[in-house]
Amino acid sequence: MLEALLANQALTITLTGALVGVAGSLVGTFLLLRGSAMLSDAMSHSIVFGIVVVWLLTHAQSGPVQIIGAALTGVLTVVLTELLTRTRRVKNDAAIGLVFPALFAAGVLLLNLYARDVHIDTHTVLLGEIGFVWLDTLSLGGYEVPQALLWMGVVTLVNAAFVGGLYKELKLATFDPQLAAALGFAPTALFYALLLLTSATAVAAFDAVGAVLFIAFAIVPPATAYLLTDRLWLMLLLGALVAIAASVGGYAAAVQLDVSIGGTMALMTGACLALAFLLGPRHGLAAQAWRHWRQRYANEARALAIYLYEREDRGVPTAEAELAAVLEDELGWPTAQAAAVLERSRRSGLIRRDGSGVHLTPKGRETARALRQPWRRREADPAA
Incomplete structure (x- = not known):
């Protein structure tokens, strides 16, 4: 043999x-x-x-x-x-x-x-x-x-x-x-x-x-x-x-x-x-692009959560009909991007949409509050 x-x-x-x-x-x-x-x-x-x-x-x-x-x-x-x-x-x-x-x-x-x-x-x-x-x-x-x-x-x-x-x-x-x-x-x-x-x-x-x-x-x-x-x-x-x-x-x-x-x-x-x-799973171009896209989408959802949190803080209602135009005005998101971010945030459980408008869920409110705290500390103590 x-x-x-x-x-x-x-x-x-x-x-x-x-x-x-x-x-x-x-x-x-x-x-x-x-x-x-x-x-x-x-x-x-x-x-x-x-x-x-x-x-x-x-x-x-x-x-x-x-x-x-x-x-x-x-x-x-x-x-x-x-x-x-x-x-x-x-x-x-x-x-x-x-x-x-x-x-x-x-x-x-x-x-x-x-x-x-x-x-x-x-x-x-x-x-x-x-x-x-x-x-x-x-x-x-x-x-x-x-x-x-x-x-x-x-x-x-x-x-x-x-x-x-x-x-x-x-x-x-x-x-x-x-x-x-x-x-x-x-x-x-x-x-x-x-x-x-x-x-x-x-x-x-x-x-x-x-x-x-x-x-x-x-x-x-x-x-x-x-x-x-x-x-x-x-x-x-x-x-x-x-x-x-x-x-x-x-x-x-x-x-x-x-x-x-x-x-x-x-x-x-x-x-x-x-x-x-x-x-490659970590250093490959496809994996890096995927992480970049996921990070971008996550950042957009966080930005929306903070924006809605601040509006709720000020008692400003958020009507769904006008939200896309407001997001384009204040965050620079085109209508299609704003609609996509809203839908992804809804699927992630950060917001809910009903007849009275768009509202943060408890999860979305907690996310926005956690993101806002470091900013508030820096505003209170600029030297920190």
Whole structure:
């Protein structure tokens, strides 16, 4: 059964994409919350330098030596960036823009000078080819296991163990590094460990999906989850689910349209982000518009309640026939708006309408009285 599953090309491709997405979103969530999401972009490009250097030293094109060695280059990117930033001659974003192109260029130069005949090139590193991951296998326990699937599985487990085991420490170091330092949690060491795992994930993913898709998986699913929830644990879970959905949906769409699988997976992450941006329960545009409309309608009903309360206070009758004209005159509401506000207020139980006119209900009177009290206090004591 396991042999049949490993021989299933579609399953191997989607599972590899899903593992890259889950591993990337686990570490990407904390980078996003720290405002350092684009470090994943810098590291994923600069690892070209590390990949070539490791090959020149060990002739390893994959495996743990390649992952650890090249991952250290990603950390080197951050160290050099911080050193440049501390000079106060350049800002952090400019420092990133100086360091990673330099390392990337050095890697490309070494690649063309010393590794032309090796199956390592810039196209592979940047774009990869996830559709062929099932061809590159190694023997494990009598089964032929795709290398990309194996190493991404290991990296995903390591990332999950790191985030799960140090969840409280990472949460505190992300939102309040000063308090984390005071409690002895070493937020700087945690940050560099996170960067090392991010870099290692990029290295493990480069041959299968390339740096571009890794960046999409490391940034977009966490950003999508951020629009859907304010809870960190739920954000981690939703980010992983978005990555899995993008992998499965991207593969299906790519096969149907006969286009790039990796590119379609990245496009699916963008589609998920767009849906969250539009339909998110709290931060989505539709939810914000709905809250704005509800607030506007509530304010209109309150304004009507206060207006009727003041008229009752002065003993001025409110005949329904003339009320629309009065509201247009005094509150600036057109006739249609005034009629709509009256009807909504009636349905809300704030007013009642009968033959003698429009009157506040006990609920409407209490609402108006509660709204009037702060104003009266300010009128009585302007300095308050």
